[in-house]
Amino acid sequence: MTRSATRASSLVVTSAAVLLLASPTAFAIGGKHGQAPPPPGPSGDSSGATLTAKATSTQIKVTQISGGRSHTSPKALAPADPNWKPPACWYEPVATPQALKAAVDRLKKNPNTDLVPVTPTLSWGEDLMVDHYEKGKAENGSGDGYENYNLGKDGMFWRGVINQDRADDPASYDCEDTLFWQNARTLPANQHAPTPDVLAAYAYDKIKVPGTEIELKPAARSTVNVPTWVWLDKGTFKPVKVRAELAAAGVWAETTAKPVALHLNPGTSDAETSPASGDCAINDDGSIGTPYTKGDAGRTPPCGITYRRATDGKPYRLSASITWQISWQGSGGAAGDLPDGTFETTQDMDVQEIQSINR
Numbered sequence: 079m080t081r082s083a084t085r086a087s088s089l090v091v092t093s094a095a096v097l098l099l100a101s102p103t104a105f106a107i108g109g110k111h112g113q114a115p116p117p118p119g120p121s122g123d124s125s126g127a128t129l130t131a132k133a134t135s136t137q138i139k140v141t142q143i144s145g146g147r148s149h150t151s152p153k154a155l156a157p158a159d160p161n162w163k164p165p166a167c168w169y170e171p172v173a174t175p176q177a178l179k180a181a182v183d184r185l186k187k188n189p190n191t192d193l194v195p196v197t198p199t200l201s202w203g204e205d206l207m208v209d210h211y212e213k214g215k216a217e218n219g220s221g222d223g224y225e226n227y228n229l230g231k232d233g234m235f236w237r238g239v240i241n242q243d244r245a246d247d248p249a250s251y252d253c254e255d256t257l258f259w260q261n262a263r264t265l266p267a268n269q270h271a272p273t274p275d276v277l278a279a280y281a282y283d284k285i286k287v288p289g290t291e292i293e294l295k296p297a298a299r300s301t302v303n304v305p306t307w308v309w310l311d312k313g314t315f316k317p318v319k320v321r322a323e324l325a326a327a328g329v330w331a332e333t334t335a336k337p338v339a340l341h342l343n344p345g346t347s348d349a350e351t352s353p354a355s356g357d358c359a360i361n362d363d364g365s366i367g368t369p370y371t372k373g374d375a376g377r378t379p380p381c382g383i384t385y386r387r388a389t390d391g392k393p394y395r396l397s398a399s400i401t402w403q404i405s406w407q408g409s410g411g412a413a414g415d416l417p418d419g420t421f422e423t424t425q426d427m428d429v430q431e432i433q434s435i436n437r
Contacts, residue, residue, distance in 0.1 A: 129173040129181055133198035134242035137170055138277065138324050140284045143332065145318035152286030155335065155402055155419030162417045164283035166244040167198070167253035168272045171234035171260065171326045178235055178257075179227040182207045196257040198238045198250075220256040232262040234326070238270070243283065263328060272324050274408025277331035281322035282404060282416050285335050288315065289423065292340070292398045295370035299428045302388050306427075307379040308342060308358065308398070309367035315400065316364050331408035335419055339401045340366045340381065345394035345427065348387035352378055357401075385429040393426035
C-alpha cells in the first residue's frame with residue numbers, strides 16, 4: 079500500500095481498526111528511556127501547526143556556513159560509496175502538553191476537525207486520543223498512556239518525520255512509534271533519534287559544491303603524443319561546511335566537505351595521465367595543477383593527459399571529477415567521518431595527428 083493510501087485509510091477507519099493498525103513495535107513511553115542528554119539548549123516549543131504538519135515537514139534548520147560559492151552553479155555531491163544513503167526518517171519533538179491538549183479539545187468541540195497524526199502514516203480520533211493521552215489508558219502497541227497530557231511536566235511529545243527525498247523508500251516506514259513523551263534535554267533511546275551523526279548525514283545530503291570547470295591547453299583539441307595541460311585556478315575549491323540544527327532538541331552537527339583531489343579519465347585506453355593514477359592533488363591555495371605557460375611545450379605537466387591515438391570523427395569523452403573528503407562535528411563533542419563525495423563533469427576532446435611536411 080502506498081503511503082498516501084495508508085494515510086487516507088487511517089482517517090476513515092473505526093477506532094477498533096485503528097488499534098489494529100497501530101505500530102506493534104511502538105517505543106516504550108514514559109520519559110525514562112533517554113540517551114545521554116544533549117548539551118544544554120532550548121527545550122523548544124510547538125504549536126498546533128507543528129503537531130499537524132505533514133509527515134515530511136522537519137524542524138531541522140540547514141545553513142551553509144562557508145565555501146561552495148563560485149561563478150558556477152552549486153552542485154550536489156554523489157557519495158563515492160553507492161550503498162550510502164542519508165537518513166530516511168527520524169524522530170522530532172512536535173507538541174508541548176498544552177499543544178496536544180488543545181488539539182484534542184478541538185476534536186471534542188468539532189468531530190469534523192482533522193484527526194491527530196500520531197505517526198507519519200496514522201492519525202487518531204477523539205476516543206483514542208482521550209483514552210491514551212488524557213485518561214492514561216494503554217493502547218495496543220503504544221505502551222502506557224499519559225494522564226492529562228503530562229501537563230506540568232518538562233518535556234515534549236515526539237513523532238516520526240520522513241526525509242522527503244526518501245519518501246518512497248521502505249526504510250521511511252521505520253519511524254512509526256506512536257506519539258510518545260520525551261523528557262526535556264534528553265533524546266530517545268532509539269536508532270532513529272536525531273543524534274549528531276544523524277544530523278551530520280542529513281547535512282551531507284544538503285551540501286552543494288562548485289561545478290568543475292577545468293582549464294585545458296590546448297583547449298578541447300589535442301595532438302597525439304603532445305601533453306594536454308590541465309589546471310584549475312587557485313581559490314576555486316575550498317572546504318564547504320553545512321550546519322544542521324534541531325533547536326527544539328538542543329542538537330546540531332556541522333558537516334564539512336574538503337576537496338582533496340581531481341581525477342582525470344581520458345575517455346580512452348589509448349592515453350596516459352599525469353600523474354599515472356589520474357589523481358591530481360589540490361594545492362594549499364585551492365588550485366589544481368599548474369597553468370600552461372610559454373616554454374612548457376614538451377614538458378610533462380603535473381596534471382594532464384597525453385593521447386596516443388587520434389580521434390576519428392567521434393571525440394573522446396574526458397571526465398574530470400573532484401573528490402571531497404567528508405567529516406563532521408556536533409553537539410556534545412561528537413565527531414566522525416562520512417563517505418567521500420564526488421562531483422563529475424565531462425567534455426568532448428578531439429585529438430589530431432601531428433602534421434609534418436616532407437622536403
